[in-house]
Amino acid sequence: MPRLIVALPAYNEARGLPPLFREFERLFRRLPASADPIIVVVDDGSTDRTAPVVRLAAEKGVPVRLVQHPQNRGLGEAIKTGLRAALEEARDDGDVVVCMDADNTHPPATVVPMLEHxxxxxxxxxxSRYRRGSRQVGVPLFRRALSFGARIVFMLMLRIPGVRDYTCGFRAYRAGLVRRALEEYGNDLITRNGFACTDQLLVNMAALGHLRIEEVPFILRYDRKHGASKLHLGVTVMETLRLLWEARGRLRSRP
Ligand SMILES: Nc1nc2c(ncn2[C@@H]2O[C@H](COP(=O)(O)OP(=O)(O)O)[C@@H](O)[C@H]2O)c(=O)[nH]1
Ligand SMILES: [Mg+2]
Incomplete structure (x- = not known):
């Protein structure tokens, strides 16, 4: 059984993390002991009680490690820190790194079919929000429209085989793929600001070539979110367009 490493970029998620940890504990009890799961929380300069909440969970026996940015550096940097920390925890390229939101809207149970794939x-x-069985609970219409629009634009301009959901940050990666991507791109693995970082990570990995990318349905539980979304709309749209522009030629010229 490969090791399961969960990387959670977190900015002011003191309310989302405790229920998320509880669900992960339930999931971990269902996995064989050899999965030896661990959660890495990247606290990206939070101003709330994110760090104490993680430390308390660790004291209570949740297998969680805290990594901190002294100042807020944005989601893309937090994801890179999380992927690097995840590789430190990996023992083998066959281990599995799962990255997802820390706001308790991505159900840990979805990790089971991800591990199977x-x-x-x-x-x-x-x-993926766009497979048979997927649902989005409590997502405002505007946000649905935005994600759906991104799906259409990415499909028209890039079309990565197997991918319908280009902008969802809930993904599992084989540890060897994360290693290869960091070796190939280094710090340039993610350079786009706002939430375009998620799409850029996918595009850069796909450009490595010879990948098997698959999707599983999941239920986005936006109704469980506390507080406002941290989406910076203007930045994210502009940075997504820049990404599409840069990536177009690169992915098209792939064998
Ligand atoms: N590290 C870091 N994470 C962020 C930042 N902004 C958002 N996030 C995290 O990115 C994820 C997505 O943000 P969220 O507000 O849930 O966006 P939404 O669910 O798409 O509305 C959450 O886990 C946030 O904690 C940031 O500036 N730094
Ligand atoms: Mg979220």
């Missing part, structure tokens, strides 16, 4: 040979598994 990786065991069957996938390099990346995306939790």
């Amino acid at each position: 990786i065991a069957e040979g996938a390099d990346m598994v995306i939790a």
